[in-house]
Amino acid sequence: MSDTTLGIIGGGQLGSMLAIAAKKLKIKTIVFCDDVDAPAQNFCNKFISGNYDDKNRIIEFVNQVDLVTYEFENIPFETLNEINKLKAVLPKPSVNRLIQHRLAEKDFINKLNIRTTRYVSIDKKSDIDALEDFLPGILKTTTLGYDGKGQYPINSSEELNSLNIDFSKEYILEKLVKLKKEISIIITRFSNNKYEIYEPIENTHEDQILKQSKIPADINEKIFNQSKEWAMLIAEELKYIGTLCVEFFIDRNDNLYVNEVAPRVHNSGHLTINAFNVSQFENHVRAVCGLEQIPLKKISNAKMINLIGDQISHYRNLPKLENNEFFFDYLKKEIKEKRKMGHITILI
Ligand code: ADP
Ligand code: MG
Numbered sequence: 001m002s003d004t005t006l007g008i009i010g011g012g013q014l015g016s017m018l019a020i021a022a023k024k025l026k027i028k029t030i031v032f033c034d035d036v037d038a039p040a041q042n043f044c045n046k047f048i049s050g051n052y053d054d055k056n057r058i059i060e061f062v063n064q065v066d067l068v069t070y071e072f073e074n075i076p077f078e079t080l081n082e083i084n085k086l087k088a089v090l091p092k093p094s095v096n097r098l099i100q101h102r103l104a105e106k107d108f109i110n111k112l113n114i115r116t117t118r119y120v121s122i123d124k125k126s127d128i129d130a131l132e133d134f135l136p137g138i139l140k141t142t143t144l145g146y147d148g149k150g151q152y153p154i155n156s157s158e159e160l161n162s163l164n165i166d167f168s169k170e171y172i173l174e175k176l177v178k179l180k181k182e183i184s185i186i187i188t189r190f191s192n193n194k195y196e197i198y199e200p201i202e203n204t205h206e207d208q209i210l211k212q213s214k215i216p217a218d219i220n221e222k223i224f225n226q227s228k229e230w231a232m233l234i235a236e237e238l239k240y241i242g243t244l245c246v247e248f249f250i251d252r253n254d255n256l257y258v259n260e261v262a263p264r265v266h267n268s269g270h271l272t273i274n275a276f277n278v279s280q281f282e283n284h285v286r287a288v289c290g291l292e293q294i295p296l297k298k299i300s301n302a303k304m305i306n307l308i309g310d311q312i313s314h315y316r317n318l319p320k321l322e323n324n325e326f327f328f329d330y331l332k333k334e335i336k337e338k339r340k341m342g343h344i345t346i347l348i
Contacts (some may be wrong), residue, residue: 002026004289006105007065007087009080011038011047012266013330013340014281017273019043021281027289032061037333040071067174069242069288073100073263074144090241090288091263098238099263100140102172112237114230115257117249122171128157132288134175134219139163142170147207147338177257181250183217186229186269188243188283190228195235196283196296198276200227203247208337214303214348215275223256234261245269257299267340269305274326274345275302300347312341324348 004027011033012283019029020043029044034051041047046064048240050057052075060066070080073096080093099105106116120126120134121142131137135157141150152172154160165171179189186198202217203210217224231246238244245266247259269280276288286293300325307315312335315327324347332341 002028004067005030005045005065006026006285006289007032007068007142008040008044008071009033009052009068010043010071011035011040012071013039013265013328014092015040016043016330017270017279018069018071018265018284019045021279022285024282025285025289027285030065031062032058039331042331043060045344052076053098056084058083059086067288069284070096071264072146074146091238091244093243095240096187096236096263096312099261100143102140102260103170105261106172108237109258109261112230112233114233115255117177117257117259118175120173122165122173124167128160130245131157131160131173134173135160136176137173138176139165139173142172147210147340151208162243164289169233177249177250178252180252180254181217181219182259183219183223183227183248183250184213184266184268185227185246185248186243186280186306187231187235188280188287189235189240190287190293191241193236194293195232196293197228197231198269198272198280199298200224200248201271203268209266209308209340210306212303212305213310215271215298215301219250220254223250223254226256228230230256230258234258242278242287243269250253267343268304270343271304271345273300274298274347302345302347304343304345306340307342307344309338310335310341311335313320315342315344323347 007030010032011031022029030046031044032048036049047336048061077097080089136155139152180202181202188196200217201213204212243265245262249257249259265280273279325343329342
């Protein structure tokens with residue numbers, strides 16, 4: 001064992017896979033999560049449960065680790081900022097604050113001359129008729145959304161009027177892109193202009209939840225290069241340390257747009273566990289812990305399928321998989337509709 005103990009905030013499947021990657025690198029992990037049943041407790045060295053704004057519990061956690069990272073972005077900025085005064089938090093809390101807010105995130109990306117969907121901030125005073133330009137669109141809460149939660153498709157201003165929006169929250173209205181395809185880029189930044197970057201991954205969603213990811217993505221060379229360049233530009237501008245994911249839309253005219261940025265490892269990168277010499281999780285741990293950067297090598301093309309809700313049951317009962325198939329059970333206590341329960345990666 002090395003002497004480093006990595007603290008991970010969040011104990012879902014991403015936290016689990018970070019803990020597994022850390023173990024391989026002989027780094028100890030302590031996971032902090034607000035869910036007493038968090039699956040990552042099965043994989044880390046120590047598990048602490050508590051609310052993300054419970055100062056005493058957080059301090060107890062921070063005292064036992066050398067540095068802190070996180071598996072999801074919806075952590076109060078105050079919490080990360082307070083931790084950062086005691087131990088390094090990577091990626092930096094300011095990066096997380098920027099990206100967890102859909103408006104700030106899109107403003108930032110546009111400033112880099114990178115295309116996003118057209119969008120407008122919505123509040124009580126917004127003149128609904130002036131919004132025609134952004135319809136059909138999707139109304140989204142600016143913060144705390146994931147897997148399509150907090151999103152409402154809107155076709156007309158009447159529909160928007162009749163929605164009875166709860167204006168104690170902030171919203172953004174995004175013009176709907178006529179999608180041809182969605183892709184993502186996973187990139188790990190180690191330091192100035194030092195990266196490991198995976199090839200574009202093609203993603204298919206069902207009900208706004210990721211269903212399938214595959215490499216190679218069926219895209220033209222221009223999009224292949226532009227998506228990688230934009231991901232590098234974003235990571236460099238943020239002075240990011242660790243693994244980051246950029247989600248993209250491609251419209252029917254082959255225009256590329258950044259949809260959103262995830263300041264963390266990402267579901268679409270699960271296939272990197274089996275398809276590359278170093279996974280997105282191992283790269284994240286290597287980058288935040290200051291370990292050696294290893295050049296990426298692709299082992300195989302691959303397809304990853306998310307097992308949502310009771311789709312997991314079939315695989316749990318399967319006696320044997322094919323040699324090119326890898327099944328991951330997140331060991332979540334309860335099967336719930338629309339809940340990501342596990343995934344299967346097939347090398348092709
Ligand atoms: P989440 O934070 O839930 O991942 P996203 O903004 O990525 O939110 O939206 C989830 C999915 O919904 C996207 O991957 C895409 O399939 C669809 N979607 C969201 N916004 C748009 C848009 N403006 N145009 C077309 N499809 C969209
Ligand atoms: Mg998304």
